Amino acid sequence: MTATKKKIQFHDLHPKLESMRDEVFTGLSTHPKQLPAKYFYDQRGSALFDKITQLPEYYLTRCEISILQQYADDIARHIAPESILVEYGSGSSQKIKILLEAVQPAIYMPLDISKEHLLNSVNALATHFPDLAIHATCVDYSKPWKLPTLHDSHKPSIVGFFPGSSIGNFEPRRAIELLQRIHDAQGIGSNLLMGIDLLKDIKVLHAAYNDEQKITAQFNLNILHHINRELHGNITVDYFSHCAFFNPKHSRMEMHLTSNLDQIAHISGKAFHFRMNENIHTENSYKYSLNSFEQLVRIAGFKVDAIWSDDQQQFAIVNLHAV
Ligand SMILES: C[S@@+](CC[C@H](N)C(=O)[O-])C[C@H]1O[C@@H](n2cnc3c(N)ncnc32)[C@H](O)[C@@H]1O
Incomplete structure (x- = not known):
């Protein structure tokens, strides 16, 4: 090894x-x-999704990456150093590279249901970030789950990253359940960065x-x-x-x-x-308005802390605080 x-x-x-x-x-x-x-x-579905992200019509990925690039340092200021960065539905772990550069967490914990794709993605990521500790978990986050236990005495804070507007795949009732599970797993005081697609x-x-x-x-x-x-x-x-x-x-x-x-x-x-x-x-x-999204997350125990968006307000990255 x-x-x-x-x-x-x-x-x-x-x-x-x-x-x-x-x-x-x-x-x-x-x-x-x-x-x-x-x-x-x-594996094929994940590869097809990657192709979708390159399509001229698929503005979502381009917008989210441009927001991350433009505001990476500001976003990093909302994240405690040496934290555990958990990504929900990590896919090809492309967007996280921008955050990893800016945030430098102690551990990166990608969660995804697509096992082979997850393994390939973290192996590729490790060549870019050879010193980063990665705990990859293949899991269905739509069902009850727990984050893997880390035997670490200094208990670093947890920050979630949930990009791609994947929360939008859940009907409001289910989205609230999932956010509540994330709230429980990460704990009060933790942050959750979410990418959401805006109504247009x-x-x-x-x-x-x-x-x-x-x-x-x-x-x-x-x-x-x-x-x-x-x-x-x-x-x-x-x-x-x-x-x-x-x-x-x-x-x-x-x-x-x-x-x-x-x-x-x-x-x-x-x-x-x-x-x-x-x-x-x-x-x-x-597709959310900032208002409708704020109402949704509030029910799950999160407060909106900061919002970053593109010039045309197509997409937003929202920092949520677990209260
Ligand atoms: C829309 S893609 C987003 C990929 C990447 N995060 C991005 O923003 O480009 C959704 C990702 O979440 C994963 N996923 C979908 N449903 C899931 C579930 N129930 N549990 C865990 N991962 C899931 C998929 O395998 C896929 O990688």
Whole structure:
């Protein structure tokens, strides 16, 4: 083991296959049908998401990175030195590089459900930051979880980083539950930096989820490939189409997969019927006003401490304080 490798610890709390099967069976047995967005992310899904972040229509990643670059030093002033920096849904660990340069934490703790991608990402990160202690955890944060216990006598403070507007994938009730879990795990007095997508021109939103290269469509359909592989399914993926639109009632973009014909597919031996034009609801991406976001986090026990945004107010990074 090299010196770099010793700095990476891996905690495997990856959910069991039975849990995926139960959620998929429940989701496809309800009306309207739905599937949890977390199942987009296997190795291929994570790679497709990385491609989405490079698309001209996908303003979210560009905006968030530009805010981080512009305000990194100011953001760092809100973070105690030598802290534990926990990233929720770390993906390729790209944005964190900007914070790691500015903050220099004692430990970086990325959490993600996509195991192989998480391992590859932290190995790549360790070559850039060879002295950084990394505790990578594969976990489903939508279920109850605990941060890995560190046998460290000086109890460093914990700072959370939850980028990508991933909180927007949760309906308000679920978002509050998740924020409460983060509050419990990090403790009173800790900070949570969150990236959130702001409400904007619907044409801009529509384009971001309906890109010309159809990468988002492949990403959406990947949930069916993932189910076929993990749960021995025989869904004909080509018999479904990507559909994404803004739902003004809920202030959210929605993604669905539409069945192109009347069909039956089998998953782990169980038959599911899809009618022609029937939708499977696969993702919500809530778009917030700063006001609506503040109300949401307040219920979970957080107070807004600082806000950074881009010139066009497309996206915001908000520092929350656990009270
Ligand atoms: C929208 S991507 C954001 C990736 C990266 N943080 C960024 O901002 O570009 C969401 C990330 O969260 C992870 N993820 C989604 N649902 C999750 C869950 N329930 N538990 C843990 N990780 C999850 C995905 O694997 C993916 O890496």
